[in-house]
Amino acid sequence: MDPQPDTSRVAPRDPATVMRLARMGSFHQSRLSFMRVLLRRLKAENWRFDRPAFQIDDSGVGHAIYRLTGPTRAYSLVAFAHDLPPEQRSDRVIATAWDATFALFDGTPTKADIDRLSRNIPKQEAGRVRATELSVSRANRSVRLFDHVIQCLAQGKQPKDADVDAVGYLMRTTAVYGSGKLGAADRESIADRPEFAAPFQAEMLSVFLIRGFVLDLVEHLARVKGGDRAVALDPALRRRFGIGNSTGLGMAPFLLNHPILLNNWIAAREIGLARIRSLPTAQPQNIAAFHDIRARARQHIARWHSEHPVQQQKLAALNADLDQLDAYLTLHDLSDQNPWNRLWVWAETALSLEGQELLVSLLFEPHGTLVDDLAATMSADETEGFRIDGGMSIARLREILHDIYGWALETDWAAPEAQALVWYTSEEKLEPRLGNRHEEPVALYEQPLCPGRDAAALYNDISDEPGDAPVAAVLLRLPQHRHTVRRAQIAARYPYAEIRDNTIAADMLPIDLLRTKLSFFGACHFDPRSDRWVRINMFRNAPFPDELETLDFAGWTYPPLAGSVK
Amino acid sequence: MIWSLNEIDALCRKAAKGSGLSWGLAEEAGKAARWLAEQGMPGPTLLAQLLKRNDGTPYADLVPSEVDGVWTSAGGTLCPLIAGAALCDRAEKIANGADVTLARTAFPLLLAPYADAIARPRGLCIALTLQGTTLTLTPGGLVFAGDAVALLSPVAKTVSITIESQPKGAALPIRNGREIPPEASSVLHAFAHRTYAPATEASRAAGAGAGTSDND
Incomplete structure (x- = not known):
């Protein structure tokens, strides 16, 4: 003990x-990362995997169903594989076509469900899903590795470790939507299920099954190409493939908004x-x-x-x-x-x-x-911090501002570099963007994503208020500070709620x-492509869905040592 | 079209901000519309109508001030979003029995989510009475007595907010609050659109920070 x-x-x-x-x-990822939490649960509860459909033709087009069944429920990844011309392949969230598109379905889909999904999922944002769908996502091939691996396997050879490690994945997802997006189930409607108690479990489950599908797809295409000569990937080498992901500014405001x-x-x-x-x-x-x-x-x-x-x-x-x-x-x-x-x-x-x-x-x-x-x-219920305590005194609010935003009260916000950036939503893409306050006409559209600057402004605007005045009275006069008072009161109750840095500074990354x-998702191998865009690897070295039962995969993120028996 | 609650919250928040409310009030407007939709009531539609009505009206004309126990506004008609937030900020007083009367108020049903936020965590029942109809927020749900249509009226002469010990009435007729009629959703989208920055050459070039091709 x-x-x-x-x-x-x-x-x-x-x-x-x-x-x-x-x-x-x-x-870095850890035991508390959501991918790790997911696989521990799947193992402990003995979830069973099967593949009710794999209807992919010789050109790599069709659909497949990957299902995991747990103690009380089953979840099915419905995967659609497409034939995408290279010129349409884009990582950006605004792309309109992908190599593969996916939905995580709550239960086992009927033929009618598959028909409905086949009309909507390939269109992603331009389609519409229902509360039976828990996540919608898409992925593009790694041009460097996808065809190379097919070529090797078709010729009866394994790809070289170094070539696999240089990229680390065969496809990368460019968006994984969950929680009420595009009409999918709201988080609140599934949060009471034990398997979704930890955050982002449906999204991680989706990616875990996508990885299994992508490796199967590559081996299928190698068999089409090589016939009898083709081989499957060696199981240990196979686990070295994760799923890539490419993420930009769209994800950045999330931590500030939650x-x-x-x-x-x-x-x-x-x-x-x-x-x-x-x-x-x-x-x-x-x-x-x-x-x-x-x-x-x-x-x-x-x-x-x-x-x-x-x-x-x-x-x-x-x-x-x-x-x-x-x-x-x-x-x-x-x-x-x-x-x-x-x-x-x-x-x-x-x-x-x-x-x-x-x-x-x-x-x-x-x-x-x-x-x-x-x-x-x-997990968290953000509504717990939503109501403002209007009875709080201004003196107490000042104390909180000092305590949480002390750095911001000492910042010279008049300096151009202190407020160089503006978070806004672009009309064309409806996505979060960062603009330059001093060079572009975007300040009018600023999103409330700089708590430090806003806390300093609040502090300044209440400097003449009597300490015993209630927050409620001041907020009626100064409604522009309502958002920041809410944040400050949350931060007073939740010590790690607020980032203690300037999120609009010229040198913010x-x-x-x-x-x-x-x-926290469990991603590894962060590879920034710019100061606002990063590629990552997910589930690299993890077991595959059909290996959950037989494999001991403790600490799976870290590759096994040479010579060790797994 | 059926909306998820998450989508309703987000669109209504942006629309309220686009109409000129502060971010803090807009956040509460989003939650209010969402709450009504979840109860099977047309929250997004009422919000769309309210935002149209108040479009261009300065905050100073809408903000409540209390005279002899009655809340009024300089412009003559109270905004339920601003008054609702102010009620929540005074939750302790109301929970301790301080009745509030609002003078002429637009779209009074939009006050219900705010009253619920006072009532539910404290295990209380709070009644909103307008034009002879009473809607009571109880920890177990909503009950109403009187004319359900009055709840949807664009304006009430007065609304009284009282703690109720024994709520009377029937459950509200349930409909799908997540269905937003196209007229309402286009109004909400138009207001939300005001929060989006027009694209510039710089913004197009910078994008979300990615390259344009994924062919590697």
């Missing part, structure tokens, strides 16, 4: 430390870290497991490629961090008192942000019994917002 952590020893980290964009943009959810994600992670740091001693088997995962993490990082200079620098620092960590562990065998906390305190000054945040994930791996239960705390969210 593990020693119990004495959580009075180490408190969760200060929000002022954690909630900085540079740090959040260095988060403050309680953000709090719950970060709080779970911080509580997990504090529990491990509070352990008085380390169990030998946990030390061994930590060394194992550290070695596997090295391989994981070695397969992480990026051409973006910022990420290249971060990767160089991360590799140096891993060397430092090795050196620390040759000097410290973790047999002393509070070994995990000693390691952590050392890391806070010795490692880069990438390295520190990777260490959080590595510390979680041997400590599932201390961490996994926290997944159940990561939207990819930090994207990575934060994507790391």
